[in-house]
Amino acid sequence: MQSEINPHQTPPERLLRLPEVETRVGLRKSSIYEAIRRGAFPTPVRLSPRAVCWPASEIDAWISERIGTRARA
Template sequence: MTQQSILRLPDVMKRTGLSRSSIYNAIKAGTFPQSVSLGARAVGWFSNLVDEWIAARTSNAMQTVASNSPTCIVKRRSR
């Protein structure tokens, strides 16, 4: 079982490479994990959810790269 911790916004920004506004826009669009309230003026994100989001994004990117590789294009043409 992966240890779960809570990340604050600067840590989420570092892990994802996204800006503050991009993170909140993605939350609003439903494409990024929702933050959890830590107090009156503090929020955080579960680290495992952020890591899963990153893994899904990189997995999709790798599939896109693989499907556009020259060997895949040749295979498509020969069908």
């Protein structure tokens, strides 16, 4: 059965795995997890016992926040 496409429906949230997060934010795994520990980076969403991801909107917001901080400095 095919689902109907609603042109007014927002697309589902995109989930990013660690390699893409590293590329987008310019930090490596250890720096990302240290920032999470300090509460300075979005926490990941658990997909399974061994897999996590980050909502793209949260990573985009984090990047925008860094850019905004630079503009105020």
